[in-house]
Amino acid sequence: MKTLSNHLLLLVQTALFLYVASVAGCHHPEHQHTTTTTTPALQPTTTAAPAETTTTAPEPSTPATSKSDNRLIAYIADWALPEKIAWDKLDQVIYSFAVPDESGNLGEFDADQLKSIVKEGHDNGKSVSLSVGGWTGSLYFSSLVGSESSRAKFAKNIANAVDEFDLDAINLDWEYPNSANGVACNQNDPQDTANYLKFVQQLRDTLPKGTLINAAVATAPFNDENQQPSTTLDPEWKGALDGFYIMGYDVNGNWNEDAGPNAPLYYDGQSDGIDTVSADSAVKAWSAAGIPSDQLYLGVPFYGRIAQVTDKVTARTGMYQPIQKNQIKGDEYDEKSADPCPGAKSTFSGMYQWRSIEQQGISTNSSGWETSWDTASQTPFAYKGNRVLSFDDPHSLREKVKYAKANGLGGVMLWSLEMDDADNTLLNALQGIRKD
Numbered sequence: 001m002k003t004l005s006n007h008l009l010l011l012v013q014t015a016l017f018l019y020v021a022s023v024a025g026c027h028h029p030e031h032q033h034t035t036t037t038t039t040p041a042l043q044p045t046t047t048a049a050p051a052e053t054t055t056t057a058p059e060p061s062t063p064a065t066s067k068s069d070n071r072l073i074a075y076i077a078d079w080a081l082p083e084k085i086a087w088d089k090l091d092q093v094i095y096s097f098a099v100p101d102e103s104g105n106l107g108e109f110d111a112d113q114l115k116s117i118v119k120e121g122h123d124n125g126k127s128v129s130l131s132v133g134g135w136t137g138s139l140y141f142s143s144l145v146g147s148e149s150s151r152a153k154f155a156k157n158i159a160n161a162v163d164e165f166d167l168d169a170i171n172l173d174w175e176y177p178n179s180a181n182g183v184a185c186n187q188n189d190p191q192d193t194a195n196y197l198k199f200v201q202q203l204r205d206t207l208p209k210g211t212l213i214n215a216a217v218a219t220a221p222f223n224d225e226n227q228q229p230s231t232t233l234d235p236e237w238k239g240a241l242d243g244f245y246i247m248g249y250d251v252n253g254n255w256n257e258d259a260g261p262n263a264p265l266y267y268d269g270q271s272d273g274i275d276t277v278s279a280d281s282a283v284k285a286w287s288a289a290g291i292p293s294d295q296l297y298l299g300v301p302f303y304g305r306i307a308q309v310t311d312k313v314t315a316r317t318g319m320y321q322p323i324q325k326n327q328i329k330g331d332e333y334d335e336k337s338a339d340p341c342p343g344a345k346s347t348f349s350g351m352y353q354w355r356s357i358e359q360q361g362i363s364t365n366s367s368g369w370e371t372s373w374d375t376a377s378q379t380p381f382a383y384k385g386n387r388v389l390s391f392d393d394p395h396s397l398r399e400k401v402k403y404a405k406a407n408g409l410g411g412v413m414l415w416s417l418e419m420d421d422a423d424n425t426l427l428n429a430l431q432g433i434r435k436d
Contacts, residue, residue: 069091069127070091070092070127070169070212070243070410070411071091071410071411071412071433071434072089072090072091072092072411072412072414072430072431072433072434073090073091073092073093073094073129073245073297073411073412073413073414074090074092074093074094074413074414074416074417074427075093075094075096075131075413075414075415075416075417076093076094076095076096076117076416076417076418077096077416077418078095078096078097078108078109078110078113078114080333080416080418081113081117081418082417082418082420083418083422085117085120085121085417086424086427087120087121087124087125087126088124089424089427089428089431090126090427091126091127091411091434092126092127092128092129092168092169093117093121093126093127093128093129093417094128094129094130094131094169094171094413095109095114095117095118095128095129095130095131096130096131096134096171096173096416097109097131097132097133097134097137097173098130098131098132098133098137098161099132099133099134099136099137100132100133100137100140100141100144100154100157101140102140102143103153104140104144104150104153104154104157105157106132106157106158106161108137111165114130114165115165118165118166118167122166127168127169127212128167128168128169129167129168129169129170129171129212129214130161130162130165130167130169130170130171131171131172131173131216132158132170132171132172132173133172133173133174133175133216134173134175135175135182135183136183136339136340137173138173138174138175138176138182138183138186139183139185139186139187139340140187141174141177141186141187141192141196142177142178142186142187142188142189142192142195143187143189144199145192145195145196145198145199146189146191146195148198151195151198151199151202152202152206154199155199155202155203155205155206155207156206158170158203158206158207159203159206159207159208162207162208162211163208167211168211168212169211169212169213169214169242170203170207170211170212170213170214171214171215171216171245172200172213172214172215172216173215173216174196174215175216175218176218176222176223177192177193177196177222177223178190178191178192178193178222178223178224178225178227179218179223179227180227181218183339183340183341184339184341184344185339185340185341185342188227190225190226191225192222192223193222193223193224193230193233194234196222197234197236197237197240200213200215200240200241201236201240204240212242212243213240213241213242214241214242214243214244214245214297215241215243215244215245216245216247216299216413217244217245217246217247217286218246218247219246219247219248219251219277219281219282219285220277220282220285221233221285221286221289221291229285230289231288231289232289232290233289233290233291235290237290237291238290238291238292238295241295242295243295243296243297243410243411244286244291244295244296244297245297245299245413246279246282246283246286246296246297246298246299246413247299247415248263248278248279248282248298248299248300248400249262249263249299249300249301249415250262250263250301250305251263251264251275251277251278252264252274252275252305252390253305253307253350254305254307254323254325254327254350256273256274256275256323257272257273257274257322257323258271258272258273258274258309258320258321258322258323259274259307259309259319259320259321259323259388259390260273260274260275260319260320260377260390261274261319261374261377261379261381261390262301262303262304262305262379262390262391262392263279263300263301263379263390263392263396264277264278264279264376264377264378264379265278265279265280265377265378265379265396265399265400265403266278266279266280266376266377266378267280267281267376267377268376268377269376270318270320270374270376270377271320273320273322274320278377279298279400279403280403283296283298283407283409293407293408293409293410294408294409294410295410296409296410297404297409297410297411297412297413298400298403298404298409298411298412298413299412299413299414299415300392300397300400300412300413300414300415300430301391301392301414301415302353302354302392302414302415302416302417302419302420302426303351303352303353303354303391303415303419304351304352304354304357304389304390304391304392305330305349305350305351305352305389305390305391306328306330306350306351306352306387306388306389307323307324307327307328307350307387307388307389308323308324308326308328308386308387309321309322309323309324309386309387309388310322310323310324310386311386312385312386313383313384313385313386313387313388314370314383315370315372315383318372318374318381319374319381319383319388319390321386321388324386327347327348327349327350328348328350328387329348329350330348330349330350330351330352330353331351331352331353331356331357332356333351333353333356334348334349334350334351334352335348336348337349352389352391353419354391354392354393354419354420354421354425354426355419355420355421355422357382357389357391357393358421358425359421362382362389363380363382363391363393367384368384369382369383369384369389370382370383370384373395374390378396378399378400379391379392379396380392380393380395380396392426393426393429394425394426394428394429395429397426397429397430398429398430398432400412401429401430401432401433402432404433405432405433411433412430412433414426414427414430
């Protein structure tokens with residue numbers, strides 16, 4: 001997620017998804033594109049925003065050093081740090097992004113700012129990770145892991161960053177191995193997934209003992225040599241990575257024919273114009289490919305996506321309406337931007353952060369908006385005229401926590417912390433994942 005400046009990072013996504021061909025997954029946010037089957041749409045029922053419950057967990061006296069200690073993980077963005085981090089409500093923070101150049105040198109982040117975050121995290125007894133890559137930072141991953149010498153050099157550069165910044169973990173965010181679903185000018189190779197495994201193993205041998213390695217991954221397992229999701233992964237992956245952070249958001253957006261849920265927990269044949277992917281299907285796909293459930297983490301968004309559709313939306317029609325293809329502006333933080341590839345066009349992302357949703361009273365039927373609950377996806381949506389906004393609220397996040405616990409997942413990951421409101425409403429809704 002870069003030859004593009006960091007503060008524009010999240011804003012490039014909509015244009016990029018027009019290149020999507022088959023599978024992926026995001027953070028930061030990309031998705032998997034598949035063919036759907038036509039079935040009748042389910043009708044949502046109107047619901048008021050649920051009351052919030054705050055739960056906190058005791059702080060450890062030292063940074064977490066095992067994957068079992070890291071159940072709730074939050075990404076923070078170099079270009080948009082939260083005013084205050086509620087360390088007592090988190091287990092790990094991932095600072096994003098360190099962008100590798102063609103030689104594997106890491107850059108495009110504020111080193112002093114990262115040092116400050118690490119100190120603050122350690123003072124609060126929490127672990128801090130650095131994310132390497134991202135949506136526009138994945139251009140050179142393929143060649144960087146493509147040979148023994150380049151893997152060794154890249155791993156050494158990351159290990160140097162761990163030493164320099166006193167990091168507890170490394171987050172790899174390659175979007176995506178041997179895939180047409182990333183940035184259009186990403187390097188790709190049929191051996192990407194095999195080489196990625198070799199690199200992670202090399203990195204494991206190079207990093208200080210006890211350093212965790214996790215990866216942000218798509219909603220389908222890494223692609224095989226034919227750019228198709230692997231049905232079975234090499235068993236070595238289980239020992240190579242400590243956690244697989246499934247980006248269960250950006251599933252639907254302006255790249256589809258119809259409006260649909262940004263981060264569905266389930267899919268139930270709502271429309272033939274949206275993606276069939278859901279958090280549930282993603283977890284099942286990774287599990288079937290051989291990854292233990294306790295190494296899978298469900299990624300949830302602190303933002304939604306807005307679309308303009310052809311007809312007026314009501315609670316009766318639901319959100320699954322044909323989209324007018326010009327992406328409209330999201331909230332005040334949404335600015336036009338382009339990806340780092342030649343000829344790329346600037347566009348709005350259509351993202352609507354929770355803090356804006358809350359501030360404008362959208363989830364409580366204010367400012368002319370009406371909010372309904374989509375039973376099929378287990379997420380809310382709001383509508384105003386022919387605009388529809390799919391997002392997550394405390395209710396939907398608690399449902400995802402219940403799902404993660406019921407299915408024995410390692411925890412929950414969120415993108416990204418500054419998008420919450422000043423009362424930590426969404427973060428509070430996730431606290432259940434930290435309790436046995």
